[in-house]
Amino acid sequence: MRRFIRRYIGFTRCTMEERIAYRKGFLVSAVLNMVGILVSVFLWRVLFAQESVIQGYDWNQMILYVLIVALLNATLGFDTERKLSKGILDGSIASDLTKPIDFQSMSFFQALGHSLVEGGTALILVVLLAVTLTDLSPYLNPVSMALFAVSLMLAFMLKFCLAYFGGLMCFFTSNGFGVVYLRQVITDVFSGAMLPLAFFPAWFQRLAGVLPFQASVYLPTQIFLGRIEGRGAVRILALQALWVVVMWTLSGLFFRFAVKKITIQGG
Amino acid sequence: MRTIRIFFQMTGANLRGLMSFKTDFLVSFFAGLLSQTIGLLFLSVLFQNIPAIAGWTVYEVAILYGYMFFGEGILTLFFQGTNGLWHQVRLGDIDRYMTRPISLELQICGRQTNLAGAGTALTGLAVMLYSFGKLQISWNLWKAILFVVSLILGAGIRVDINFASSALAMLLEGAGGIKGAIERVQEMGKYPLDIYPKVFRIILLTLIPYAAISYVPAVVLLGRAPYPYFLLLPAATLLIIGLRKWIFAKAMERYEGAGN
Amino acid sequence: MISVRKLTKEFKIPVKPPGMKGAIRHLIRGEYKVKVAVESVDFSIEQGEAVAYIGPNGAGKSTTIKMLTGILKPTSGEILVNGIDPQRHRIQNAKNIGVVFGQRTQLWWDIPVEESFALLKNIYEVPDAVYNENLKLFNEIFGLSEFIGRSARKLSLGQRMRADLAAALLHNPSTVFLDEPTIGLDIGTKEAMRELIQRINREKGVTIILTSHDLKDVEDICRRIIVIDGGRIICDKEISQLTKEYAMDRGLQITLLDMQKELPARLLGQEGISYAAMEDAHTLEIHFKPEMYTAFEIVEEVNKYARIQDFRLREPSIERMIEKIYRSGEQSA
Numbered sequence: 001m002r003r004f005i006r007r008y009i010g011f012t013r014c015t016m017e018e019r020i021a022y023r024k025g026f027l028v029s030a031v032l033n034m035v036g037i038l039v040s041v042f043l044w045r046v047l048f049a050q051e052s053v054i055q056g057y058d059w060n061q062m063i064l065y066v067l068i069v070a071l072l073n074a075t076l077g078f079d080t081e082r083k084l085s086k087g088i089l090d091g092s093i094a095s096d097l098t099k100p101i102d103f104q105s106m107s108f109f110q111a112l113g114h115s116l117v118e119g120g121t122a123l124i125l126v127v128l129l130a131v132t133l134t135d136l137s138p139y140l141n142p143v144s145m146a147l148f149a150v151s152l153m154l155a156f157m158l159k160f161c162l163a164y165f166g167g168l169m170c171f172f173t174s175n176g177f178g179v180v181y182l183r184q185v186i187t188d189v190f191s192g193a194m195l196p197l198a199f200f201p202a203w204f205q206r207l208a209g210v211l212p213f214q215a216s217v218y219l220p221t222q223i224f225l226g227r228i229e230g231r232g233a234v235r236i237l238a239l240q241a242l243w244v245v246v247m248w249t250l251s252g253l254f255f256r257f258a259v260k261k262i263t264i265q266g267g
Numbered sequence: 268m269r270t271i272r273i274f275f276q277m278t279g280a281n282l283r284g285l286m287s288f289k290t291d292f293l294v295s296f297f298a299g300l301l302s303q304t305i306g307l308l309f310l311s312v313l314f315q316n317i318p319a320i321a322g323w324t325v326y327e328v329a330i331l332y333g334y335m336f337f338g339e340g341i342l343t344l345f346f347q348g349t350n351g352l353w354h355q356v357r358l359g360d361i362d363r364y365m366t367r368p369i370s371l372e373l374q375i376c377g378r379q380t381n382l383a384g385a386g387t388a389l390t391g392l393a394v395m396l397y398s399f400g401k402l403q404i405s406w407n408l409w410k411a412i413l414f415v416v417s418l419i420l421g422a423g424i425r426v427d428i429n430f431a432s433s434a435l436a437m438l439l440e441g442a443g444g445i446k447g448a449i450e451r452v453q454e455m456g457k458y459p460l461d462i463y464p465k466v467f468r469i470i471l472l473t474l475i476p477y478a479a480i481s482y483v484p485a486v487v488l489l490g491r492a493p494y495p496y497f498l499l500l501p502a503a504t505l506l507i508i509g510l511r512k513w514i515f516a517k518a519m520e521r522y523e524g525a526g527n
Numbered sequence: 528m529i530s531v532r533k534l535t536k537e538f539k540i541p542v543k544p545p546g547m548k549g550a551i552r553h554l555i556r557g558e559y560k561v562k563v564a565v566e567s568v569d570f571s572i573e574q575g576e577a578v579a580y581i582g583p584n585g586a587g588k589s590t591t592i593k594m595l596t597g598i599l600k601p602t603s604g605e606i607l608v609n610g611i612d613p614q615r616h617r618i619q620n621a622k623n624i625g626v627v628f629g630q631r632t633q634l635w636w637d638i639p640v641e642e643s644f645a646l647l648k649n650i651y652e653v654p655d656a657v658y659n660e661n662l663k664l665f666n667e668i669f670g671l672s673e674f675i676g677r678s679a680r681k682l683s684l685g686q687r688m689r690a691d692l693a694a695a696l697l698h699n700p701s702t703v704f705l706d707e708p709t710i711g712l713d714i715g716t717k718e719a720m721r722e723l724i725q726r727i728n729r730e731k732g733v734t735i736i737l738t739s740h741d742l743k744d745v746e747d748i749c750r751r752i753i754v755i756d757g758g759r760i761i762c763d764k765e766i767s768q769l770t771k772e773y774a775m776d777r778g779l780q781i782t783l784l785d786m787q788k789e790l791p792a793r794l795l796g797q798e799g800i801s802y803a804a805m806e807d808a809h810t811l812e813i814h815f816k817p818e819m820y821t822a823f824e825i826v827e828e829v830n831k832y833a834r835i836q837d838f839r840l841r842e843p844s845i846e847r848m849i850e851k852i853y854r855s856g857e858q859s860a
Contacts, residue, residue: 031444035451039458046321046462055316181298185305194309199316273649280646284637284678359631365598368621369650520600 007101008109015113033074033122037129040066055198060134061225062196067126068221069193072152075119076111076159085170085180097259104164104252111160119156144226147233151220154240158216161247162187168251171258192218212243270373277377278345285382292382299343299386303336306457307394321461326398327489328458333395334481335456337418338425340388348378349430350446352437352518361522372430372515402489410488413497417484420504424480425453427504431511438518449475456481472503474510479503529595529702529734530571534604536590538562564590566758567604572751574701575732577724579745581849582755588738591755592706595736596626608702622651625700629707632687633694634679640690641675644697651698658697665693668723685716692720696727702734703727709741721747742845752845754852762852766845773848776801776814778841779825783809784834793832800825802851812841 041063048059057065087096096103130136166183188194190213197205197218208214219236222228228236285292310332314325342349352375355361364374404410432449439445456477460468471478483499486492542558565587572578582588593599594606597613597620606613613620627633634643648658665671669689674682682690692708705724709717725748727733737748745752745766752769754762762769783790790811791803799819806812815825826838841847 031448035448036454039454042455042462042464042467043320043458047317050317050319181302185308188305189308194305195312199312201315269649273646276646276649280635280638280642283642284635287637287678359628362593362598362628363631363633365617366596366621366624366626367650368618370618522599 004105008105011106011109012113012116015110016117019114019117033070034125037066037070037126040070041129041133055196057196057198060138063134064130064136064139064225065196065221067130068224069217071119071122071126072155072159072217072220073193074122075115076156076163082180085167104248104255107164108157108160111163115156139224139226144223144229144233147237148220148224150237151223151233151240154237154244155216155220157244158212158240158247161244161251162212162216165247165251165254168254168258187213187216190214191216192221196221212247215240215243270370273369274373274377277374278380281377281380282382285380295381295383296386299340299381299383299388300390302383302387303332303390303394306332306336321459323459324402326401327485329394329398330402330485330489331459331481332457333391333393333398334417334421334485335453335477336391336394337388338391338422338480339453340384340386340391341422342384342425342429343381343387344384345380346376346426346429347381347384348375349426349433350379352433356437356522371519375430376426399488404488404490409494413484413494414488417488417497417500420500421480421484424476424504424507427507427511428475428477431507431514434511434515434518438514438521453477472499473506476503476507528572528574528607528609529736530605530607531591531595532569532605534565534568534591534594534606535563535602536565536587536594536599537602538564563758565594565755568755568758568760570753570760570763572734572736574734575728576751577728577735577749578737578751578753579749580736580738580753580755581740581742581745583853586755587758588755589706592704592736592738596624596704597621622698623701625695625698625703627688627692627695627703627705627708629688629705629710632679633691634687636679639676639678640671640682643679643690644675644694647694647697653698657699661693661697661699664726665689665696665723668719668726669693685712688712688716689719692723696723699731700733702736705735705737705739707739708737709739709744717741717744724748742849746845752849754849756853761855769845769848773851775816777817777822778802778812778814778847779822780806780839780841781811781813781826781829781835782837783811783829784836787811787833790829790832794828797828802847809836814847 044059044062044066047054048062052058054062096106099106162183166179166187169179169183190208190211192208192214197208197214200208208218215236219228219240223233223236285295307329310325310328314328318324320328352361355375355378360378361371364371367374428449429446432446435449436444436446452471452475455463455467455471460471460478460482463471468478472483479500479502483503484497487494487497538561539559540562542560568587568591580588580591590599594601595608595613597617600614608620609623611620611623613624634640635646644662647653653661662671669692671689671693674686674690679687679690688708692705695703703724708724709720712720721744724735724737728735728748735748737744739745749766751765752762753760786808788805791805791813794800794803794813799816800813801816802812802814804812811829813825813829820828822840826835829835
């Protein structure tokens with residue numbers, strides 16, 4: 001395991017340096033996240049001026065929900081997937097395939113480097129906003145914080161798997177944009193990134209419950225907001241881990257299948 | 268006149284080029300039609316849980332959405348070349364444009380055409396017309412003229428904001444993020460201006476006038492404000508054109524050519 | 528007619544130290560240093576001249592061309608192309624010039640070459656008669672009609688460059704800038720390109736400014752050479768003049784049986800030997816003044832140090848001359 005990490009951690013370092021090297025772009029991306037959050041904040045501010053609780057969320061909870069979603073999206077957004085699908089579409093993936101490394105692991109560690117930088121800046125921003133906009137005190141108990149931290153990590157891994165899986169779809173179509181976009185819609189809606197799942201009709205909530213997407217965004221927020229506690233929270237972590245294993249394995253199999261198909265078709 | 272003719276000749280040639288990939292051509296059109304699904308889904312799910320946003324009902328807000336979609340669509344369809352100026356610098360495209368005896372802006376605008384924009388623009392129109400129908404707006408000749416004018420000027424503002432922010436990224440030597448950030452601000456154009464603090468309202472009507480695209484014509488057409496309020500739209504248009512010209516001139520001044 | 532006076536161009540280059548620490552340091556305070564790409568360059572070119580503008584990579588060739596074509600703004604100095612400041616009056620200047628950048632196409636990538644031409648016809652406002660006449664000429668030399676219906680994306684490099692050169696000449700420019708026009712091309716295409724360039728130069732009196740690493744291009748097309756190195760002009764002469772100066776020397780190429788690394792240095796020390804270098808491990812190239820030595824004496828001299836397998840007389844080539852110019856430029860600098 002240590003040897004494995006040592007081999008791949010270089011990709012993480014390189015991506016991090018690359019991200020930081022684009023100095024202005026990097027600083028500005030922090031502002032960019034801010035804009036998206038601000039629109040939501042203004043919108044909810046008006047809505048909570050009319051009512052104090054909407055679908056079981058009060059102002060505090062809703063803003064924290066928005067901030068956690070923003071953090072997760074900034075950490076591993078659709079950029080990763082777009083980059084991956086671009087590599088597949090323009091054929092630059094070929095040079096990576098000739099290296100004696102596991103492509104999936106390499107992609108993961110690259111995404112990790114990207115995410116550490118982006119997530120790091122986003123975290124500062126999100127914490128600042130959380131402190132100024134909400135009353136954090138009810139949520140700051142060590143147990144739920146620890147559970148939340150684990151949940152976040154699992155959510156990151158799952159998000160990677162989902163993005164990677166979506167990117168691989170590009171092997172089978174000439175229209176990468178369409179695939180990426182379709183997955184973006186599905187992910188946004190079913191993960192709870194668009195709105196908390198409680199806002200949706202009951203049938204939709206049941207459907208979302210059996211899909212992997214909610215484990216990448218919705219479930220971690222529920223742990224942080226203390227809406228699910230104790231054994232329920234542990235069960236969530238187990239479910240997330242399960243989805244990570246399932247999606248990682250599926251992606252591996254799918255990748256092998258896709259590459260074989262391409263070799264047979266000759267590109 | 269000659270400029271416009273050459274622009275349409277370029278766009279026509281681009282479209283014919285796109286048509287040589289037949290399936291992609293259709294797929295991108297439909298992708299454009301569906302591209303605003305997330306936004307519309309958000310709107311409809313949200314309004315199942317709340318009655319109004321600052322007194323605006325779902326169809327009133329949908330009109331703001333429609334205006335933003337339409338501008339976005341026209342930008343994508345005809346003026347996609349205004350994206351990624353910094354990238355064009357690095358590819359040496361700007362070098363090439365500069366050796367030709369027509370305006371640089373024209374060549375940049377006409378560089379790329381994307382049919383997805385047609386789908387997006389149509390979605391925007393459809394959303395607006397449907398919502399106007401639902402709201403039973405009383406139309407008169409004046410309102411019809413204002414509607415058409417607002418679509419044209421709004422699309423123009425959208426293009427100019429895009430061009431200006433792209434030039435700003437070029438001026439800052441590839442700070443692509445800044446363009447993304449300004450582009451994200453368009454989300455603010457999708458809601459009534461009343462929900463934002465004063466500073467934001469002013470910015471949205473002047474420096475980054477997304478509200479002039481949607482909110483300004485909408486309040487007039489919906490009868491929420493008197494007709495003279497509409498003048499904010501042409502005023503914002505003039506301002507953003509000036510701003511775009513100024514930033515682009517600055518960027519070109521700093522331009523050091525590709526490969527250096 | 529081009530005149531360039533005290534032309535200087537400086538670039539600001541970001542300094543990015545390597546590694547994570549360096550990246551962060553650059554993030555906090557970007558550091559820049561100034562690089563002088565072109566330094567106080569003077570020359571003038573008459574209408575109808577064909578001039579080679581040559582120098583090693585990074586010497587300032589492309590930067591000069593970009594300033595002459597109005598792409599870059601000079602840091603200081605003055606340029607007049609046909610009486611026009613190309614940067615200040617870009618559009619007016621662009622009407623009179625044609626530009627080919629060998630590494631990038633001027634054509635629209637996804638549309639047929641024919642349509643690219645039609646677009647350019649409108650952009651440059653080329654009259655129908657001129658347009659048709661030119662197409663005919665290009666067809667004759669280039670066989671354009673074979674591929675004019677295809678998009679640039681689908682052309683071979685040779686076809687694309689032919690189309691590119693034709694595109695740059697459609698509007699009968701009075702001055703043509705060619706930046707590495709034959710790079711990477713096969714011999715047939717190179718010949719065709721040279722032929723067309725020669726013809727427009729000789730028949731239409733078009734001014735040609737050419738940069739190329741292929742000195743065959745220079746020999747065939749140009750009558751004058753300007754050599755730039757380190758941003759400064761180190762030589763500006765008619766090719767015939769150059770040949771006279773340097774052809775005074777005779778050249779020998781001697782194949783040795785033994786490896787002799789120190790040999791050139793030893794020979795160069797002697798008066799009357801203007802050039803000596805090992806071409807490869809066994810081949811010595813040596814130039815000498817005929818009034819001081821006979822060829823036989825040189826062979827004898829070399830034979831003192833090494834066994835000779837073979838030798839032959841070398842014609843003075845442009846390549847050698849330019850090499851000598853670079854060398855003397857280094858010495859004087």
